[in-house]
Amino acid sequence: MNHVNAEHGTDGWSPIHYTNDSFSQAVLSRLYRAAYVGVVTPLREGMNLVAKNMLLLKIQRISAF
Numbered sequence: 001m002n003h004v005n006a007e008h009g010t011d012g013w014s015p016i017h018y019t020n021d022s023f024s025q026a027v028l029s030r031l032y033r034a035a036y037v038g039v040v041t042p043l044r045e046g047m048n049l050v051a052k053n054m055l056l057l058k059i060q061r062i063s064a065f
Contacts, residue, residue: 032057
């Protein structure tokens, strides 16, 4: 990740943003709609729901789950 950001990013922009935090449903929906790509890892149960929710927000442009 650091290599990609160093090669393709600028001082004010990074192509990859990694976070390991908890977010509210409202914040998650805004992040999902703003993202072009989402990587979902199988570290916790429910990874299928995360991918489906992101897809629904992109296609239907809904603001809540």
